[in-house]
Amino acid sequence: MDQAEATEKIVTALKKKKGKTKFYFNDLAKILGEKPRVAKKLINKMIEDEVLEYWSSGSTSLYGLKGTGKQAEAEHEE
């Protein structure tokens, strides 16, 4: 899968998820249908291109589309 196709897949899939803005790495790898190591390369590039951004609680890391992550969600407030 090339980068453009991967980015397209992720953006479309994440936009569809209503009310959810933060995703585990595994969720993204599943969307891409790739093994973790391959998925990681593609996802890193999406971070670099500022399509995705990281969210961290300190112990866990999540990913979201840049600019959509609301802090409120972390506190389980829809």
Added chain:
Amino acid sequence: MAKHETPLLDQLETGPWPSFVTDIKREAESRAKNERNIEYQIPQDCCDDLLGVLELSFKHGRTHWKHGGIVGVFGYGGGVIGRYCDQPEMFPGVAHFHTMRVSQPAGKFYTTKYLEEICDLWERRGSGLTNMHGSTGDIIFLGTTTPQLEEVFWELGHNLNQDLGGSGSNLRTPSDCIGQARCEWSCFDTQDICHDLTNEYQDELHRPAFPYKFKFKFDGCPNCCVASIARADLAFVGTWRDDIKIDQEAVQGYVNGEFPPNGGSHAGRDWGPFDIQKEVIDLCPTGCMRYEDGKLEINTPECYRCMHCINVMPRALRIGDDRGCSIFAGAKAPILDGAQMGSLIVPFIKVEAPYDEIKETVIEPIWDWWMEEGKNRERLGELMKRQGFQKLLEVTGFKPDPRMVQEPRTNPYIFWKEDEVPGGFDRDINEFRKYHQR
């Protein structure tokens, strides 16, 4: 005069131990005076507001910090932990108060110059409060604002030759004991392998793609000064295969009271004259030592290198010469949901640069398995429990070994598989009946 009244915190200072409250107050005072004319880049009274919000939390019995956040330095998914206060009007000095994790030098060796430099940097661009060190080993910088993150990162990288550590679902900053630099018991160069793996696995350290955190820790011997066996997903514990070296003359020296046992520690009380039988031989967990006619003997195949006798008589007993490490997988020390000790996966392996065997036969196959099979927020130790130790052996290709079993009839997770048994599981009943009556 303190900015906020803090009667509940003040109480914490009345106990017999040093108090973090006193430390924060001291820093608040020093910032207020600013005798060195520092150009503070974050609110000068942040430490006062930190005390204020903590007092409020005690009063309410609940935290006033929000959970996590979207902050970081560009390209890094770890090393910065977003902390936002949920009462920013009352405590503007800590409205954002992010934590930065800074990779500690291997073995935590510092020069005073370097310590001063990192403290100066943090005084200027952060709260001045540090935690030396976090449980992973990092230097923890406590509290700064979002715009300062990139600035601190730039100065660390360019002026102090230092990097951020790991946080989140990353490889965490590898940590090691002081090792061969100062300790004669170190069976391998803990600092070298710690540094090597830190550099090798930069991508794993900074770009989170694991199901959860992952820790490496390196202890030069089974004394485990960095507690690797209790806390690291992969613990490397130094060991040796040959005999403990015995200097019989020095043994006599201990027996005659010439040398203080235990290197002179526990000396706060008079324990009476040293008794080698009671203090060493009888305490050997495997019962493999004997002291007769003034001669000490150790039955090496039975010794499991617990370090007890060496710790008591360091001048007389020395670690063997055929050195390497044992590797344990799956330890964790979480606050919730049960701590777990590491399970032995590699009984003995040589630890030699460039460490390819360790990387290729242990670390990477384990990561591949955990990355594919681990559930979100599942530590390696939990995956091992869920899928079984045998699965771990399968993915790494290590053979089951009696040393992986704690005692007979425990760890019943190593089973024969059909293709390992000659003839499989089907048997010829007629052949069987030749030997066994109905």
